[in-house]
Amino acid sequence: xxxxxxxxxxxxxxxxxxxxxxxxxxxxxxxxxxxxxxxxxxxxxxxxxxxxxxxxxxxxxxxxxxxxxxxxxxxxxxxxxxxxxxxxxxxxxxxxxxxxxxxxxxxxxxxxxxxxxxxxxxxxxxxxxxxxxxxxxxxxxxxxxxxxxxxxxxxxxxxxxxxxxxxxxxxxxxxxxxxxxxxxxxxxxxxxxxxxxxxxxxxxxxxxxxxxxxxxxxxxxxxxxxxxxxxxxxxxxxxxxxxxxxx
Numbered sequence: 001x002x003x004x005x006x007x008x009x010x011x012x013x014x015x016x017x018x019x020x021x022x023x024x025x026x027x028x029x030x031x032x033x034x035x036x037x038x039x040x041x042x043x044x045x046x047x048x049x050x051x052x053x054x055x056x057x058x059x060x061x062x063x064x065x066x067x068x069x070x071x072x073x074x075x076x077x078x079x080x081x082x083x084x085x086x087x088x089x090x091x092x093x094x095x096x097x098x099x100x101x102x103x104x105x106x107x108x109x110x111x112x113x114x115x116x117x118x119x120x121x122x123x124x125x126x127x128x129x130x131x132x133x134x135x136x137x138x139x140x141x142x143x144x145x146x147x148x149x150x151x152x153x154x155x156x157x158x159x160x161x162x163x164x165x166x167x168x169x170x171x172x173x174x175x176x177x178x179x180x181x182x183x184x185x186x187x188x189x190x191x192x193x194x195x196x197x198x199x200x201x202x203x204x205x206x207x208x209x210x211x212x213x214x215x216x217x218x219x220x221x222x223x224x225x226x227x228x229x230x231x232x233x234x235x236x237x238x239x240x241x242x243x244x245x246x247x
Contacts, residue, residue, distance in 0.1 A: 004074070019078070056114045085225070089107065089115060091110070092106055139235065179207050
């Protein structure tokens with residue numbers, strides 16, 4: 001937010017009015033590192049005591065307070081259209097699956113439950129912001145709906161076409177999260193090994209490294225967040241609807 005404040009200040013020196021910021025759409029996607037590299041961290045270099053001091057509910061409340069403060073700053077800087085992306089199924093990432101030694105189970109339910117708590121509280125935060133700031137529009141993008149766990153699979157895996165209203169959701173039960181590139185120590189690190197050769201066909205992997213999704217998965221998320229396929233994908237607007245709001 002400091003950088004954005006600096007950018008707005010530079011713009012205001014060039015032109016007096018910055019009211020055009022009301023028509024900009026702000027896309028915010030944060031929170032993953034607060035869990036993977038903090039609350040559920042295991043590697044010595046990333047060890048925090050958050051999980052020992054706070055319950056999942058309390059930790060998420062702390063994050064929501066900080067989130068609200070940042071969004072309030074954004075609002076004061078002129079932001080009026082804001083899309084907030086929820087967390088996806090972090091418990092199903094190769095990093096978490098390996099770190100927790102799940103022995104064939106596709107997801108760590110404890111981490112998935114934390115994601116559920118975070119997303120529900122973020123949705124509630126969006127509701128409150130829309131009531132408190134009637135001249136603004138905030139919306140929640142439910143990534144867990146778009147990439148939903150289904151018997152250990154990720155809905156809309158990148159190797160299959162993105163479903164539309166004319167096409168039913170296909171069977172995803174045979175698709176499991178796997179990395180496209182080799183990772184040195186999958187348990188404590190998520191990055192691809194330097195100069196390593198990634199998988200030849202990106203569409204066969206949901207994740208590029210052990211945390212970040214492949215491009216086709218991101219395309220699926222972008223497609224359904226811009227124009228929702230299911231009612232659970234967004235709340236209360238998709239991004240296309242935000243573009244139609246005039247201030």
